[in-house]
Amino acid sequence: MRTRRAGVALLVGGALLFSAACSEDKKGDASADGNTAASAPAGDASEAPKGSTAQLSVTPADGAVDVSPSDGLKISVASGKLTNVEVTDKNGKAVPGEIAADGLTWKPSSPLTVGMVYTVNAQAKDDKGLVAASTSSFTTLTPAKTVATNDNIADNGTYGVGMIVSVAFSKPVKNKDAVLKGISFETNNGTTVKGHWFGDRRLDFRPEEYWKPGTKVTIKYRLKTVEVSPGVYGDVDKDEPFTIGRYQVSVADASTFKMTVTKGDGSSQVIPITTGDAKNPSWNGTMVVSSKEKVTRMNSQTVGLGAEYDIDDVPHAMRLTNSGTFVHGNYWANPFGKYNASHGCISMQDTKGGDDASVAGKFFASSMIGDVIKVQNSKSETVSPDNGLSGWTLPWSKW
Numbered sequence: 001m002r003t004r005r006a007g008v009a010l011l012v013g014g015a016l017l018f019s020a021a022c023s024e025d026k027k028g029d030a031s032a033d034g035n036t037a038a039s040a041p042a043g044d045a046s047e048a049p050k051g052s053t054a055q056l057s058v059t060p061a062d063g064a065v066d067v068s069p070s071d072g073l074k075i076s077v078a079s080g081k082l083t084n085v086e087v088t089d090k091n092g093k094a095v096p097g098e099i100a101a102d103g104l105t106w107k108p109s110s111p112l113t114v115g116m117v118y119t120v121n122a123q124a125k126d127d128k129g130l131v132a133a134s135t136s137s138f139t140t141l142t143p144a145k146t147v148a149t150n151d152n153i154a155d156n157g158t159y160g161v162g163m164i165v166s167v168a169f170s171k172p173v174k175n176k177d178a179v180l181k182g183i184s185f186e187t188n189n190g191t192t193v194k195g196h197w198f199g200d201r202r203l204d205f206r207p208e209e210y211w212k213p214g215t216k217v218t219i220k221y222r223l224k225t226v227e228v229s230p231g232v233y234g235d236v237d238k239d240e241p242f243t244i245g246r247y248q249v250s251v252a253d254a255s256t257f258k259m260t261v262t263k264g265d266g267s268s269q270v271i272p273i274t275t276g277d278a279k280n281p282s283w284n285g286t287m288v289v290s291s292k293e294k295v296t297r298m299n300s301q302t303v304g305l306g307a308e309y310d311i312d313d314v315p316h317a318m319r320l321t322n323s324g325t326f327v328h329g330n331y332w333a334n335p336f337g338k339y340n341a342s343h344g345c346i347s348m349q350d351t352k353g354g355d356d357a358s359v360a361g362k363f364f365a366s367s368m369i370g371d372v373i374k375v376q377n378s379k380s381e382t383v384s385p386d387n388g389l390s391g392w393t394l395p396w397s398k399w
Contacts, residue, residue: 052130054080058120062136069112069140069225070178076105077124080132090117111225114233115142143233147171149223151240152290152389158245160370161210162288164389165193165219172200174229179203182226182234188216196399198386208396210372211244213264218242248371252346254282255377257337259346261363271359272337274330275378276344282375283344283383286392287320289327289371292364295354298326315354316364320346320373321388327373329360344380346373 059074060067067073075085081103087095095118097108112118119137126132148170153159173179176197185193185205189212195205211217218241223234247264254275262268276282297312315329329350335341336349336359350360372392375383385394 052126052132054124054126054132056132056134058136060138064138066141067138069114075122080124080126082124084123086121088119112140114140116140145232146235147228147232149236153242157242160368161247162372163370164391165205167203169201178226182223184220186218204391213247215244250373252375253377273348274335274342275340275346276342277340280343281380282378283380284375284378285383286374288389289318289369290389291319293317315350316360
């Protein structure tokens with residue numbers, strides 16, 4: 001008697017399987033040893049394969065769009081263990097990640113790329129070894145809003161041993177920890193660099209002590225996948241290399257009207273100076289050269305001192321603070337090494353127009369952005385750590 005068994009479709013662990021289609025039972029079929037075996041009754045046919053009890057869960061759902069690149073992908077299993085997870089972008093590049101030690105979850109080790117299509121292939125086994133599988137795809141969001149990120153480093157620039165990297169954001173940052181993780185530093189000598197927030201738009205970085213001369217540094221920005229604030233993402237993924245130059249640290253003593261400049265070879269030079277007078281004493285503390293101008297204009301109204309002065313050709317000027325402290329040449333007076341006469345700046349002998357052979361000219365030529373200038377024994381307070389690149393005044397334990 002001929003019997004036909006219809007094909008049966010089974011959904012097993014997320015994969016569609018089919019049983020055997022048509023088959024025939026024939027009485028009298030010869031066995032391998034020549035004996036004749038009776039066909040089994042139709043009702044005794046082998047049972048269909050059982051499905052895996054492992055239940056895979058993949059978030060986001062298949063076909064989802066505008067998925068968060070930072071926390072939108074989650075893969076887990078119930079009543080089983082994950083055995084393999086592969087996540088690839090549209091170019092076939094694998095997303096690194098790990099299955100948890102308990103075998104129940106998988107997560108990527110870094111944020112996904114924005115505006116990218118991803119495919120997920122996941123497999124799991126239940127306690128009987130039966131496999132469940134899932135395949136899906138989704139697209140991460142394309143940010144409608146980004147924040148501009150700018151720092152004070154030029155690619156392949158060279159800076160003094162006191163250089164502080166200051167990163168400015170065009171909009172307030174809410175997810176500060178995520179942004180910190182998105183900016184890392186690599187050095188050729190293992191120097192550890194830490195970040196410190198000043199408000200919600202400025203993030204400064206420095207090591208515990210001054211940089212070692214010759215240190216090679218690379219800033220690694222990975223912010224395009226970081227949601228810096230709700231609905232707002234970073235705008236930059238790039239590497240930015242720079243180098244620390246020779247050692248030069250200067251200490252200006254307001255009580256002796258002298259500044260000692262120490263070089264990396266151990267040599268030093270003493271320069272006659274004048275600092276802030278009794279009415280306008282210079283800030284105490286460690287400051288850093290943040291810019292250099294061969295000639296610049298200085299107007300007292302820009303720093304809240306009324307009409308005290310307006311000099312349109314101050315020579316050999318190097319900025320120390322945002323509040324208006326400079327080291328500069330002075331051609332209009334001669335108090336150097338004698339008394340304090342400035343409005344808070346550190347000044348030294350120069351000529352009108354700026355003479356490169358003058359005391360100020362030579363110091364200007366030997367200096368670079370990132371050099372340390374420390375003021376001591378002034379009648380003023382210690383400079384605030386966010387006034388210019390003055391973060392060295394903040395103890396490492398509070399950085």
